[in-house]
Amino acid sequence: MGKQIKAFIFDLDGVITDTAEYHYLAWKQLAEDMGISFDRDFNEQLKGVRRMDSLKHILTLNPKLSFSKEELEALATRKNEHYITLIKDMTPNDILPGIRKLIEEIKKHELQLALGSASKNARIVLERLQLLNSFDYIVDAAKVEHGKPHPETFLTGAEGLGVSPLNCVGVEDAKAGVDAIKAAGMFAVGIGSKEHLAKADYIVETTRELQFVNIMAEVTK
Ligand SMILES: O=P(O)(O)OC[C@H]1O[C@@H](O)[C@H](O)[C@@H](O)[C@@H]1O
Ligand SMILES: [Mg+2]
Numbered sequence: 001m002g003k004q005i006k007a008f009i010f011d012l013d014g015v016i017t018d019t020a021e022y023h024y025l026a027w028k029q030l031a032e033d034m035g036i037s038f039d040r041d042f043n044e045q046l047k048g049v050r051r052m053d054s055l056k057h058i059l060t061l062n063p064k065l066s067f068s069k070e071e072l073e074a075l076a077t078r079k080n081e082h083y084i085t086l087i088k089d090m091t092p093n094d095i096l097p098g099i100r101k102l103i104e105e106i107k108k109h110e111l112q113l114a115l116g117s118a119s120k121n122a123r124i125v126l127e128r129l130q131l132l133n134s135f136d137y138i139v140d141a142a143k144v145e146h147g148k149p150h151p152e153t154f155l156t157g158a159e160g161l162g163v164s165p166l167n168c169v170g171v172e173d174a175k176a177g178v179d180a181i182k183a184a185g186m187f188a189v190g191i192g193s194k195e196h197l198a199k200a201d202y203i204v205e206t207t208r209e210l211q212f213v214n215i216m217a218e219v220t221k
Contacts, residue, residue, distance in 0.1 A: 014173035048174030105212035
């Protein structure tokens with residue numbers, strides 16, 4: 001018998017809006033300034049990963065480079081400045097196809113909705129998209145100690161909503177995120193390729209295919 005679903009917990013970047021692309025471009029700009037190049041395949045390992053952890057991962061590409069703690073902070077700040085420039089003109093038109101409809105269906109069925117994001121910019125982005133009020137609870141980088149793939153982000157979301165993780169569906173575009181959802185004991189919807197999101201319980205290629213009825217059918221299988 002399938003589970004009873006009471007809540008959805010959405011990742012932000014790459015799920016609600018295409019800020020995953022802006023994170024990629026901002027990291028690429030910073031990395032190129034340091035003579036490091038990386039491609040979209042390597043970028044899959046950065047998706048869902050916190051700012052400083054992402055920077056440290058990029059720096060493994062050139063082990064000859066070494067930075068003090070202060071220098072690392074300055075580099076992470078510079079990346080964020082590139083990112084802030086890229087998101088400055090975002091509007092509700094930047095909500096990815098299918099997301100608004102899915103949120104409407106979640107509300108119509110009287111389920112709860114939380115955000116589970118690794119980003120310190122999560123509230124700014126939701127504000128630009130005029131979606132802040134659509135969420136019953138928001139988990140961002142400030143609320144948790146451990147980044148994804150640790151389950152804390154999703155467990156904190158469930159706790160904030162007052163529901164058991166077993167009654168939650170998590171929605172993610174990142175491998176680290178899907179791993180976090182599964183470690184939290186939730187049903188995982190992955191957006192992207194099977195190759196990157198192998199652990200997801202149900203995978204769609206793009207947000208356009210995120211249909212409430214199809215997700216519920218998969219959950220109750
Ligand atoms: O630098 P920020 O806005 O705090 O974001 C941290 C991380 O947030 C995640 O949502 C993104 O997938 C990562 O790419 C990003 O590094
Ligand atoms: Mg994401």
